[in-house]
Amino acid sequence: MDVAAQLLAGDVAAGARAIRWLDDQDPRGLEVLRRVYGATGRAHVVGITGPPGAGKSTLVDTLIAAVRAGGRTVAVLAIDPTSPFTGGAILGDRLRMSRHATDPGVFVRSMGTRGTHGGLARAAYDACLVLDAMGYDLVIVETVGVGQEEMEIVALAHTTVIVTVPGLGDEVQAVKAGLLETGDVLVINKADRDGFEQTRRHLELMLHLRENAVPQSRKVPLLRTVASRGEGADELLQALDTHAGQLKATGEFQGKAGRRAEQHCLMLARALVLRELQVTSTAQRLAPVRERRIDPYAAAQEIVADLLRGPR
C-alpha cells in the first residue's frame, strides 16, 4: 500500500511521513495531499491559544483524556513559533502527553520554526489537512498567543479556545484583549489560584462589552479548569461540541473549512510568487540599483514587469 492509502487508513507512520514531505516541500507530499484531499473537511479543528504559563499543554492533555473517554479520536499539533528548534517547552509537552503515547486514537506532533520551509503557518495548515484525512475526529492546534503568524494559525480553527490564568500582568492583559476578539470559548485555567474571582469578573466584563459591540454574536462560554487535576475537561469538551453543533446547524462548519482552504491557498501562492521573484532578482539584475544608476522604485517596477504576464 502506498503512503496516501496508508494515511487514509489512519496509519500514523504514513501520516508523519506525509507531514514531513510537506514540510520539506517534497513533490511526494503534494502528490499525497492531492490524493487524500477529498477525505478532508470532516475533522473538528480546534485552536487553543493563550500566554506562556497558562497551562495549555496540561489542559490539552486532560482534553485528550476526555475525548478518548467518549471513544472519539484526536490529533494535536503543538506549535511554538518562538523556538528555532522543536525543543524547550514543546519537548516537555510531548513528554507530558506521553501517557497517551501508546494509544492509537491519539496523535501528537510538535512544530518549531526548524524544518518548516516557508513558514510555520503553512506547515500548520498542511499538517492539519493530513490529520483531517487520517480521520481524527478532533484536530487540536495548540499555540502560544503572540505575533501575527500565530493569529494566522488560530484563524484556521473552527473553534478557538482562549486560555488564561488568574493574576497575569498588564502586558498579558493586552495580548488577551486581542485574543478575546477571536475566541469562541474562554477558559480560566489554574482556577484554584488567588485572584480567580477578579480575573473572572474582568473577563465577563470584556465579554459583555464584546457582545454589546457585536449584537448578533454568539454567547461565549467562560469556563474554569484546574487542568493539573483534570477539573473542567469534560465541560470544555462539551463546550467544543456545542460550538461545533452550532456551526454545523448554520452551515458555518463547511464555510469555515472553505475559508481555511482559501487562506491556505493564498499563503502557498504568496510563497510561490516570492520564490519566483527571488530567482529573478539575481545580483546581476540588481547591479544597476546597487550602483545607484536607477532608483529602487523604477527598478522594482521593471523587475516585476519582467516577472508578470502582461494584460491579456
Added chain:
Amino acid sequence: MDVAAQLLAGDVAAGARAIRWLDDQDPRGLEVLRRVYGATGRAHVVGITGPPGAGKSTLVDTLIAAVRAGGRTVAVLAIDPTSPFTGGAILGDRLRMSRHATDPGVFVRSMGTRGTHGGLARAAYDACLVLDAMGYDLVIVETVGVGQEEMEIVALAHTTVIVTVPGLGDEVQAVKAGLLETGDVLVINKADRDGFEQTRRHLELMLHLRENAVPQSRKVPLLRTVASRGEGADELLQALDTHAGQLKATGEFQGKAGRRAEQHCLMLARALVLRELQVTSTAQRLAPVRERRIDPYAAAQEIVADLLRGPR
C-alpha cells in the same frame, strides 16, 4: 519651483510633502524620488536602537545638539512599529526634541504604523532617501529594538548604535544579544545608575566573544552616556564619525548604500507582486478552493502560473 527642486534646496515643507506622498504611494512621490535620486547616497545614515526605557530619544536629542554645535545638519526618523498611531512615546519624543524645532538644520519626523501603506520598513527607506536628498549630513533612524521589521530598518544604516542601560532584566538581555551582532557602536546610557560596572563587564565579555568569533571584525567602541545631562554625546558623535571614516576609507560607505538600495528595491518588488497576486485572487478565482473541488496546492500553482510569465 516644484517639490523636487524645493526639496533639493532643503525646503522642509517640500521634504515632508514628498515623504507623505511616498507613504500614500501617490505617483507624485515616485516622480519626486526619481528626480532627486541622483542627489542621494551622501548622508551618513545612523541607526539607533535598543529596548524601551533605554533613553534613546534623550540620547538622540543630545546627539542633535552635538552635531549642530559642529555646524553640521541632521534629520531624525523616530519609528515605533508597535504603535498603530503616531502617538504615545513618539509624540513625547517630538516634544522633547522641540528645543530644536526652530533650527533649520534639524528635521524630526515620527512614524507609527498608521499612514505607512505597505510596511513601516518601506516607509523608513523612502523617508531616508528624501532626507538624504535634502542634504542633511546625518540621518538618524531611531527605533525600538524588537521584531523582524525593525531589524530590517536597522539594516539600512551605515552605522548601527545599540543603546542599553544598567540593570535590565533577562528578557532584554536576549534582545541585546541579538542586537549586539549588528552593532557598530555600543552605548550604556543612564551610566550613573547602579549596576553600571556589571553591565559594562557583561557587554565587554560579549564583545570579546564576538571579536573572537569574527576575527576580522572591527573593534566596537563601548561608550558611557548620561543623556539627561548631555554627558557623552560628543564622544558618541566622535565614534560615529570615526566609523564613517573607516567605511569611506574601505569603500564600504558606498557599498552599504548600494546594499540598502538593493534591499529597498526588493522590498518594493515584493509588495508589487503581492499586490498583483491579491488582485488576481478574486472570490470567483478562489471558489473552487473554497468549495474543496481542488486542493490548495494545485490551486495556488494555477493562480501563480496565470500570474507569471512563462519561460521565454
